[in-house]
Amino acid sequence: MPENLLANHTTARVGGPATTWVTVSTEKQLTTAIADADAANTPLLVLAGGSNMLVADAGFPGTVVHLATQGIEILESTEEYVYVRIAAGHEWDAVVAWSVAEGLTGIEALSGIPGSTGATPVQNVGAYGADISKTLVSIRAWDRQVNRIVTLTGDELEFGYRDSIIKRTIASSTTNFYHASPRWIVLSVDLQLVKTGTSAPIRYPQLARALDLELEQSAPLEQIRQTVLDLRGSKGMVLYSYDHDTWSTGSFFTNPIVPIDVAASLPADAPRFPHHEAGDTTETVKLSAAWLIDHAGFNKGFGLQDEPNTVNGRASLSTKHTLALTNRGAASTQDLVQIATVVRDGVAAKWGIHLVPEPVLIGVQLGA
Template structure:
């Protein structure tokens, strides 16, 4: 029997073989496979869309459970809102398109993000001024530690910038968190207009002021266009999209760091005496332009920063995970040397490290 290579199931198209591959066609299938792996103390990896994970070239020495069950439905309707439930394996962008078609606002700014619905709460996925935490009400999950099905509210998840208690439970060498998401509920607003636009670039594209709104379909269209211009919408023929998406999170640092940056540097308030900086800006101003690679180094030109956006490390067609990491390390160390600011990876690194 052919061993499945993880490169065939990740957006960066890197990663070695899985020792065992299980396709979960339902919640019951997923729980059964997870329990079996945990009972036998077999290393476990639960995989959704494979968009925010970097897999080692050696592969995974255990069981990989891929969430293959999908579905999106309205489970509760109010006068002006609806509670929408998405299965963990549901393609995220298809679900967002469905909500827009239903006239439900709240997720439209998250259009075009690759991956599955079940993965979105783990890192509180966000883009263009919106985050999953804005509309997420609760989720249903399998608690591996307690061996039971649980519901976790938005408050219990402690969602923050690219973080949650689910992500925090990864820790150590674990490839799968304590809680495995099975379905997610979002409270959306029934309106022909999108939620107020909170991102300057999107507002400019729409021709509105920040805080104003626009038709749902129009917002989705412009978000997809903006993402595509940065190589952030999957396209098999475009190597700029062969990536994990943004490789680094925007650093959150003490507010006094602002004084060490040149005038005009993008700085955003992050509360509690801290500010958030633009990782892409720091990378570019540290001398790493779009398309930066290591032609004479470890990556051998097989990997580079995207030619459209400095925040993505891309596979140019034949890269390995180590090639991608070589470019990422060069960028991380260069930014640290230039600015004294350490960048941290956004994707989950499985069997490898930065």
């Protein structure tokens, strides 16, 4: 199994070789590898869990720095809170499992999200009514612009829906490999967890229903974790190597945020969620990308049948969820891109709404 083949390190299991591969297990190795690549003007791709990126079949013409730093450190424990520092490479779900076992509240609804802790602030990972911005105090990061370690607070990270100041410095493009990774490389993440022993108030109707509770009620942490894992599992959103529905990047498109009049023009049964972010001047609504895809005629499993544009079944929408684009075993990046392009264009034709990919696209883009 060639170490430098991106398909061996990404959850969609696609992507060609990198010119150079460096695995780093200490912070010093990490900052040195980044500084060296930048000093030599070599394109740099920082990769951790590989669960939110789609890399070209041609591979990456530069250095991949594979993050493998580990560690959960308790910084401070007060009567009410525990402050923890987690190394960027530490597997995120292991952190959630640890917090639940310790009776610490705040991240339990983020159970089962693949990938690393250091990537969680990049797109403000979220699920089931929670996101990392709610518990993140600050990060330590290598700032590639000034070549030193800096601290950025949650406010400075300007979190939004699947967005942060970090993500906005990644240029998704076919040619701009120099900006495949962000300006700030997260070294560690500091979280504030609460010593309550029960969950944060439930903010997601499907989760409340599964627990037979009302919104804003709480439940034991372990029960929230298990219920979220079960719900995610039923949608193919927990990684299992035997299940091709999980050979994906999770949700391939973000939920579109549109002005209120655009949302009003959709059928009454189209899901709509109130949405407001700091700085918004117009009232906006978040729509369900999965609903828009499904109701544009792209049902679960689209692509598996031998139809035009279906890349002969090598790639398809998940058979469990229309928002995940999956590798059925022998797909290339280009196969996934082809399905994504058909779906994006079909949604635009049906609803006039432009879907935007959630994963970082490296050396590849959807069709014009």
